[in-house]
């Protein structure tokens with residue numbers, strides 16, 4: 001299957017079935033989102049959502065966080081992964097937001113990446129979710145699913161290479177949505193160890209299914225029914 005057709009199937013299916021995907025992190029403003037995204041590194045959104053209410057009640061603004069030490073932040077986040085490092089990052093992040101950005105979360109990837117605990121992935125999530133900018137944050141789910149579906153070449157072996165490959169092919173206005181589509185599909189269907197191909201609607205054009213799973217199961221991929229975005233029909 002040509003890659004353009006693969007992207008067409010991807011966009012057609014998800015725009016039809018998940019037209020308005022959203023992050024599963026709970027947040028009310030850009031400050032709360034960046035705190036949640038920093039905490040979500042190597043941790044589940046569910047776990048993060050359990051700790052943020054008390055954390056943000058104690059430190060409701062960047063100024064409150066800026067006035068806190070890592071030791072004061074730690075008890076609120078002790079149940080997430082790497083709490084020591086994240087407590088230091090959050091205290092530093094609060095200080096830099098106040099000292100360098102007037103207490104506001106900056107809107108560019110370059111500025112965001114200056115903040116403690118904020119790498120390219122976190123910066124991309126913030127500009128994508130808050131500002132709807134065409135930034136593709138590549139986490140473990142996006143990386144795995146885009147490879148399995150065959151959306152990116154095998155030579156894309158780093159998150160940055162995957163990001164660039166996806167951004168090249170997906171229409172700008174759909175990039176923030178595509179980020180969520182890939183994450184949610186990876187979280188609930190195309191899971192890491194044992195992808196749930198039996199209940200996946202994408203077997204008809206998934207590269208991994210065609211090359212690996214169908215051969216193991218001796219079940220050929222379903223016939224792909226070609227559709228267009230205009231048709232509004234979902235692939236079977």
Ligand code: SF4
Pocket residue numbers: 148149189190191195196197200201202203206207208209213
């Ligand atoms: S068919 Fe299987 S490998 Fe392919 S996207 Fe679906 S769950 Fe993942």
